[in-house]
Amino acid sequence: MPDELEILLTASILLFALGLYGLMTKKNAIKVIISLEIMFIAAELNFVAFAKFSDEEFAALGQTFAILTLLVSAAVISLVVAMTYNVYQKYGTLDTTELSLLKR
Amino acid sequence: MVDWFLFELTATLTAAIVLGVFALFTRELFLSVLYLIAMTVAISRVFWLLEAPYVALVILIVYATGVNILALIVISFTQTQKEVAEPAARTLAREIPGVLLFVGVLIALYWAFLVEEPFRLFSEGPLPSFVSDDAVGITSLETLWDARSVDVLFQVFLVFVAVTGIVTLLRRARVEEKAAVIEEY
Numbered sequence: 001m002p003d004e005l006e007i008l009l010t011a012s013i014l015l016f017a018l019g020l021y022g023l024m025t026k027k028n029a030i031k032v033i034i035s036l037e038i039m040f041i042a043a044e045l046n047f048v049a050f051a052k053f054s055d056e057e058f059a060a061l062g063q064t065f066a067i068l069t070l071l072v073s074a075a076v077i078s079l080v081v082a083m084t085y086n087v088y089q090k091y092g093t094l095d096t097t098e099l100s101l102l103k104r
Numbered sequence: 105m106v107d108w109f110l111f112e113l114t115a116t117l118t119a120a121i122v123l124g125v126f127a128l129f130t131r132e133l134f135l136s137v138l139y140l141i142a143m144t145v146a147i148s149r150v151f152w153l154l155e156a157p158y159v160a161l162v163i164l165i166v167y168a169t170g171v172n173i174l175a176l177i178v179i180s181f182t183q184t185q186k187e188v189a190e191p192a193a194r195t196l197a198r199e200i201p202g203v204l205l206f207v208g209v210l211i212a213l214y215w216a217f218l219v220e221e222p223f224r225l226f227s228e229g230p231l232p233s234f235v236s237d238d239a240v241g242i243t244s245l246e247t248l249w250d251a252r253s254v255d256v257l258f259q260v261f262l263v264f265v266a267v268t269g270i271v272t273l274l275r276r277a278r279v280e281e282k283a284a285v286i287e288e289y
Contacts, residue, residue, distance in 0.1 A: 011117040025202035075266035
């Protein structure tokens with residue numbers, strides 16, 4: 001395995017685990033969105049890394065998938081951010097624990 | 105002899121990870137998003153180093169500016185610009201499963217990617233069925249249109265829907281805010 005690919009995969013694993021940790025432990029909705037964003041970026045890093053270090057015919061395809069996933073994730077995160085603002089306007093809090101108590 | 109590519113790649117990735125940690129653990133939400141923007145710029149540099157300039161530009165334009173600026177605007181509207189501190193016992197009770205999951209995922213992904221080496225599959229045998237012959241050996245933008253045109257059209261529609269949704273949500277929130285102010289007076 002090339003050294004560069006090993007480094008990239010290690011970084012991607014660390015970023016993904018970091019995002020997952022944030023998703024599990026953070027209570028603030030904005031922090032949860034930040035965690036999601038970090039996880040998406042880790043996945044895109046994987047796409048580009050494999051595209052660079054696998055056979056030549058996959059280079060363009062890997063980058064293409066990276067662009068597609070990037071735009072979809074950006075659209076999703078933007079919507080979630082807008083919804084967060086709406087939720088704040090309605091309930092006056094961004095605390096996910098408090099919001100989950102409100103539905104009871 | 106120093107391999108400058110390897111050095112720059114490692115340094116940029118380290119910076120990205122450190123900025124990601126700062127983004128997650130800073131109490132100030134505004135600063136947190138600023139760290140995330142810096143992290144996105146570092147990742148964009150990594151993509152540029154990996155000869156993926158289009159991905160680098162897209163991540164810079166869409167994430168570092170679009171999405172994160174929207175997050176900054178929302179934070180400035182919501183007035184909860186700091187995370188609320190919790191009692192230590194409650195924090196610990198939530199942190200332990202998180203830490204366990206963090207370590208578990210680290211080990212699982214390390215085993216999957218670096219021990220099993222799944223990418224070895226790519227170097228042998230014929231092309232997988234989802235790759236058309238037209239898509240081989242051309243640039244990523246050509247592939248984007250030639251091989252994934254349906255995806256691109258779907259994505260344009262998706263982005264349009266997302267933008268419409270955001271505008272609708274934000275406008276409704278502003279209208280409700282104005283109505284509340286009028287009612288107050």
